Amino acid sequence: MRLLHWTDMASQQDRRTLVVAGNGMVGHKLLEILVERGATAEWDLVTFCEERRPAYDRVGLSSFFSGTSADELSMVAEGFFDQLGLTVHLSDAVVSIDRAAGEVVSAQGRRVAYDALVLATGSYPFVPPIAGNDAPGCFVYRTIDDLEAIREYAAGCQTGAVVGGGLLGLEAANALRNLGLTTHVVEFADRLMPVQVDDGGGSVLRRRIEDLGVAVHTGMATTEILADEAGHVAGMRFKEGDDLPVGMVVFSAGIRPRDQLARDAGLAIGERGGVVVDEACRTSDPRIFAVGECALYAGRIFGLVSPGYQMARVAADRILGGEATFTGADMSTKLKLMGIDVASFGDAFATGEGCEAITYRDPVANVYKRLVLGPPDRRGDRAVAGGILVGDATVYQTLLQMCRGDMPTPRHPEELIFPASSGSATPAVGVGALSPAAMVCSCNNVDKGTICAAVAAGCDNVGAIKKITKAGTGCGGCVPLVTDIMRDEQRKAGIVVLNTLCEHFAYSRQELFDIVRVSRITSFSEVLTAHGTGEGCEICKPAVASMLASLANGHILDGEQAALQDTNDHFLANLQRDGTYSVVPRVPGGEITPDQLIALGEVAKEFSLYTKITGGQRIDLFGARVDQLPHIWRKLIDAGMESGHAYGKALRTVKSCVGQTWCRYGVQDSTALAIDLELRYRGLRAPHKLKGAVSGCTRECAEAQGKDFGVIATERGWNVYVGGNGGMRPRHAELLAADLDREAVFRYLDRFLMFYVRTADRLERTSVWLDKLDGGIEYLRRVVIDDVLGICAELEADMARHVETYECEWKAVVDNPERMERFRTFVNSDEPDPNVVFVTERGQPRPAYFHEKPDPALLAIGAKP
Amino acid sequence: MLVSKVWVDICPLDKLIPGRGVCALVGGLQVAVFRIAGEEIYAISNFDPFSGAFVLSRGIVGSRAERLKVASPIYKQSFDLVTGVCLDDATRSVRTFEVRVAGGMVQVASP
Ligand code: SRM
Ligand SMILES: Cc1cc2nc3c(=O)[nH]c(=O)nc-3n(C[C@H](O)[C@H](O)[C@H](O)COP(=O)(O)OP(=O)(O)OC[C@H]3O[C@@H](n4cnc5c(N)ncnc54)[C@H](O)[C@@H]3O)c2cc1C
Ligand code: SF4
Numbered sequence: 001m002r003l004l005h006w007t008d009m010a011s012q013q014d015r016r017t018l019v020v021a022g023n024g025m026v027g028h029k030l031l032e033i034l035v036e037r038g039a040t041a042e043w044d045l046v047t048f049c050e051e052r053r054p055a056y057d058r059v060g061l062s063s064f065f066s067g068t069s070a071d072e073l074s075m076v077a078e079g080f081f082d083q084l085g086l087t088v089h090l091s092d093a094v095v096s097i098d099r100a101a102g103e104v105v106s107a108q109g110r111r112v113a114y115d116a117l118v119l120a121t122g123s124y125p126f127v128p129p130i131a132g133n134d135a136p137g138c139f140v141y142r143t144i145d146d147l148e149a150i151r152e153y154a155a156g157c158q159t160g161a162v163v164g165g166g167l168l169g170l171e172a173a174n175a176l177r178n179l180g181l182t183t184h185v186v187e188f189a190d191r192l193m194p195v196q197v198d199d200g201g202g203s204v205l206r207r208r209i210e211d212l213g214v215a216v217h218t219g220m221a222t223t224e225i226l227a228d229e230a231g232h233v234a235g236m237r238f239k240e241g242d243d244l245p246v247g248m249v250v251f252s253a254g255i256r257p258r259d260q261l262a263r264d265a266g267l268a269i270g271e272r273g274g275v276v277v278d279e280a281c282r283t284s285d286p287r288i289f290a291v292g293e294c295a296l297y298a299g300r301i302f303g304l305v306s307p308g309y310q311m312a313r314v315a316a317d318r319i320l321g322g323e324a325t326f327t328g329a330d331m332s333t334k335l336k337l338m339g340i341d342v343a344s345f346g347d348a349f350a351t352g353e354g355c356e357a358i359t360y361r362d363p364v365a366n367v368y369k370r371l372v373l374g375p376p377d378r379r380g381d382r383a384v385a386g387g388i389l390v391g392d393a394t395v396y397q398t399l400l401q402m403c404r405g406d407m408p409t410p411r412h413p414e415e416l417i418f419p420a421s422s423g424s425a426t427p428a429v430g431v432g433a434l435s436p437a438a439m440v441c442s443c444n445n446v447d448k449g450t451i452c453a454a455v456a457a458g459c460d461n462v463g464a465i466k467k468i469t470k471a472g473t474g475c476g477g478c479v480p481l482v483t484d485i486m487r488d489e490q491r492k493a494g495i496v497v498l499n500t501l502c503e504h505f506a507y508s509r510q511e512l513f514d515i516v517r518v519s520r521i522t523s524f525s526e527v528l529t530a531h532g533t534g535e536g537c538e539i540c541k542p543a544v545a546s547m548l549a550s551l552a553n554g555h556i557l558d559g560e561q562a563a564l565q566d567t568n569d570h571f572l573a574n575l576q577r578d579g580t581y582s583v584v585p586r587v588p589g590g591e592i593t594p595d596q597l598i599a600l601g602e603v604a605k606e607f608s609l610y611t612k613i614t615g616g617q618r619i620d621l622f623g624a625r626v627d628q629l630p631h632i633w634r635k636l637i638d639a640g641m642e643s644g645h646a647y648g649k650a651l652r653t654v655k656s657c658v659g660q661t662w663c664r665y666g667v668q669d670s671t672a673l674a675i676d677l678e679l680r681y682r683g684l685r686a687p688h689k690l691k692g693a694v695s696g697c698t699r700e701c702a703e704a705q706g707k708d709f710g711v712i713a714t715e716r717g718w719n720v721y722v723g724g725n726g727g728m729r730p731r732h733a734e735l736l737a738a739d740l741d742r743e744a745v746f747r748y749l750d751r752f753l754m755f756y757v758r759t760a761d762r763l764e765r766t767s768v769w770l771d772k773l774d775g776g777i778e779y780l781r782r783v784v785i786d787d788v789l790g791i792c793a794e795l796e797a798d799m800a801r802h803v804e805t806y807e808c809e810w811k812a813v814v815d816n817p818e819r820m821e822r823f824r825t826f827v828n829s830d831e832p833d834p835n836v837v838f839v840t841e842r843g844q845p846r847p848a849y850f851h852e853k854p855d856p857a858l859l860a861i862g863a864k865p
Numbered sequence: 866m867l868v869s870k871v872w873v874d875i876c877p878l879d880k881l882i883p884g885r886g887v888c889a890l891v892g893g894l895q896v897a898v899f900r901i902a903g904e905e906i907y908a909i910s911n912f913d914p915f916s917g918a919f920v921l922s923r924g925i926v927g928s929r930a931e932r933l934k935v936a937s938p939i940y941k942q943s944f945d946l947v948t949g950v951c952l953d954d955a956t957r958s959v960r961t962f963e964v965r966v967a968g969g970m971v972q973v974a975s976p
């Protein structure tokens with residue numbers, strides 16, 4: 001219990017008390033809204049929570065089985081109930097309401113007088129009244145305690161059944177399956193999810209679920225739960241068909257509102273249960289409200305969380321004297337059940353007058369789509385009125401918006417559910433096609449929907465989105481994707497999107513590239529003076545440097561160029577978290593001689609560098625200080641090695657497999673081709689890094705389809721793939737051309753790479769670029785194979801110039817004393833950086849963490865006194 | 866009271882590349898010194914409060930709306946070259962140093 005301070009006592013007289021029965025998702029939302037609106041200045045908020053845990057995310061309940069802890073599911077912000085004016089009674093339920101006295105009584109004997117009372121008691125799982133339904137081994141699926149009990153019992157079972165093939169039943173079935181049980185779903189109706197989908201959708205869903213190994217029994221009425229001698233569940237008996245032996249049963253046959261309290265208190269109750277409320281969420285007693293799954297509005301129970309939250313908002317507003325109203329909610333749903341997309345929206349069953357449905361069914365891909373159209377208007381056009389999608393719900397958002405009237409229905413709405421006819425370009429799958437639930441920022445768990453909401457709320461730059469959503473504030477890797485989503489949303493909202501590089505240039509990267517190329521400008525200051533403003537920044541400087549470098553291969557550290565480079569390019573090495581650098585020599589195609597390995601080992605030993613095999617078939621040496629870099633490279637170059645450009649937005653590696661030379665399956669010399677490609681494109685500066693691979697046969701050991709360009713050997717030559725990506729948003733490469741000879745491989749790749757370099761946005765990998773390219777791979781083929789733009793000769797000449805003028809950047813440094821000068825830690829001292837401290841781990845050095853440093857106070861010296 | 870300042874020699878001006886920084890040790894402190902153009906020079910701490918590494922001298926120099934700044938090479942937050950205040954998070958800042966060019970030599974006032 002909360003202690004009162006003396007100062008509170010005076011105002012205590014005119015404080016009022018709100019009692020909330022139930023601290024579930026909706027009850028808690030109500031408290032949050034009230035606190036946010038400053039209600040605690042006048043009200044004491046007392047909540048009774050029957051469960052032993054305060055509110056948690058019931059929607060995410062199943063994730064409890066995949067390792068999410070009860071704490072992580074909690075919805076209660078740290079210290080929430082410690083605030084003045086808030087009290088929670090855990091493991092204590094309200095058992096009666098004395099309306100005349102204005103008091104509630106709890107199971108533990110508390111009596112609390114209320115000025116207002118909110119019932120947020122939720123619902124309970126309906127258990128059909130059949131014999132044996134309470135035997136040990138029978139469960140329901142509603143609370144964390146239920147799930148704990150299920151997990152414990154399942155450990156001793158081989159098979160389990162779920163009674164009920166609705167939304168929650170299938171979720172429970174998936175849980176049993178994940179617990180390793182042979183799982184059955186028994187549904188009384190003749191299809192799964194009878195409330196949301198029709199026969200067509202139900203049968204597609206059934207096949208997909210059966211493919212996952214779950215047995216589905218529809219049209220079966222369970223009449224009895226059978227028990228063994230010990231009284232434990234042993235099987236099920238049906239009105240029709242044989243007995244089914246099972247070790248446990250989970251009932252999920254619908255929900256029923258928890259209205260007993262309200263019934264006992266004489267409040268109005270619906271015919272089939274539910275506390276009757278009006279638009280203000282008030283019950284028949286004006287001092288008592290009901291919200292969430294226990295409330296019945298207009299004859300309906302809203303069994304989803306979002307309508308519950310709307311009710312919470314309305315009740316809170318009314319309690320504070322407002323006028324908000326609840327007038328029903330959209331029950332459209334889209335879920336991923338066992339990895340299967342299922343969506344149902346609007347008038348899914350075409351019950352409305354004049355409504356008719358178009359259905360599409362693909363038994364091979366096992367996809368079902370039903371589009372319900374409303375009656376024709378005067379011009380004969382019909383609007384989307386509802387629909388069902390099973391197996392592929394990518395068009396859900398679009399259709400839903402049309403159904404809600406937020407987006408006009410096109411002339412031929414059927415095209416929305418039929419796949420694009422063959423021959424036409426594959427529809428582009430840019431960010432627009434990402435589902436709102438798609439995870440964008442994995443550091444901060446932000447999905448696309450959240451970012452779209454921020455844009456809708458007025459955020460018009462990435463900085464603002466970062467502040468509001470936290471996306472992009474961790475590792476920063478998702479920022480390009482966040483930017484794309486923002487632009488896409490703005491475009492959709494009709495805002496003119498200026499795809500400008502930064503505040504200094506009102507051009508996109510592609511436009512600026514064209515300006516630089518056509519006007520033959522060779523320095524940043526010329527570009528800035530002629531086409532920009534201000535001093536430039538960390539965005540436009542490296543971007544322009546990269547353009548200048550891909551147009552003419554001058555040394556990256558010469559003249560003005562030096563000031564433009566990101567630190568990695570400036571020191572020709574990758575910056576690490578402690579300010580030291582890593583060194584990655586090129587190992588073309590991953591082929592390395594024993595002597596080179598020894599040389600690498602010797603250098604690493606001499607400079608005490610940490611060594612690691614990278615994911616790109618080469619060796620990384622970490623922990624070099626700026627002043628050590630040229631000395632390290634001198635030795636490596638003497639041993640015949642060269643820069644690997646691990647620091648640049650440039651070609652990284654061309655991964656190979658051993659291919660024909662050694663492998664019993666290889667059909668071409670994949671290693672030789674990989675080496676030749678790597679040597680041809682080494683040093684090529686691009687909008688983002690580039691990776692390639694060559695596999696010697698279709699087994700694809702080099703993972704060529706995950707690279708920006710990939711080549712796979714065939715009996716007749718080589719297949720070239722482009723636009724693949726691993727990393728954050730993996731994408732399979734697409735086939736550009738098949739069965740090419742070696743020379744054609746080079747020709748097409750030369751053109752492809754140069755076309756990408758010219759036209760892509762800053763920090764855009766080929767995968768993202770190709771997704772955005774109008775007409776996709778078809779169009780790309782027309783450009784680089786059919787030469788419809790007539791630029792292929794130019795692209796090839798650009799590449800030829802690059803190949804001719806390439807030199808190893810490090811060799812050019814160590815051969816030049818002036819360039820060597822740059823590599824100093826301090827301009828005025830030869831001391832090493834005292835902040836760089838290493839500790840030994842597994843026999844190698846690694847940077848010390850803050851607490852391991854001898855003098856952590858050292859860190860403070862840079863901060864403002 | 867006026868105590869005359871101690872000016873520490875850093876390096877000849879022509880060693881600095883316009884638009885780039887270097888790091889100097891001044892009285893045990895790491896100072897990032899940037900040359901914008903001509904004799905326009907700024908000095909702030911080399912300490913990046915977001916990463917805990919001493920690296921600001923290696924960032925890219927530029928401007929944001931009229932204000933000169935450097936972007937940390939680690940997580941890219943920008944710091945005002947004149948005030949040392951972080952432009953992306955005003956609750957963070959780094960100290961600044963007085964700097965001048967005397968007889969072709971760049972000098973920082975020792976704190
Ligand atoms: C060293 C290495 C990890 C390792 O220990 O194996 C590595 C380390 C880094 N990766 Fe990587 N990546 C390494 C292989 C990969 C791979 C695997 C591969 O290449 O087969 C991938 C996924 C494949 C792909 O790129 O499609 C990969 C996907 C990324 C990404 C995400 C790119 C994307 O498009 O999603 C980044 C971030 C970026 O580039 O913006 C990244 C960035 C980085 C950076 C440069 C981050 C940074 O700025 O500090 C890391 C520093 C490297 C260094 O200091 O030397 N690294 N990185 C690997 C070096 C390979 C090499 O020899 O050059
Ligand atoms: C497994 C599962 C998955 C779901 N998935 C989704 C989904 O994907 N999308 C969606 O929109 N919805 C989903 N739901 C439904 C969603 O969880 C509910 O709509 C939501 O929880 C309703 O909130 P509520 O506060 O009304 O009820 P509850 O969250 O059930 O909270 C009611 C609370 O009140 C307590 N209580 C009851 N009587 C008393 C009393 N007399 N005194 C004190 N306390 C009492 C109960 O113990 C309970 O803790 C799912 C539900 C489950 C079980
Ligand atoms: S891709 Fe083919 S040739 Fe290459 S290693 Fe694998 S099986 Fe052998």
Ligand code: FES
Binds near residue numbers: 442471473474478
């Ligand atoms: S900051 Fe978004 S993924 Fe790391």
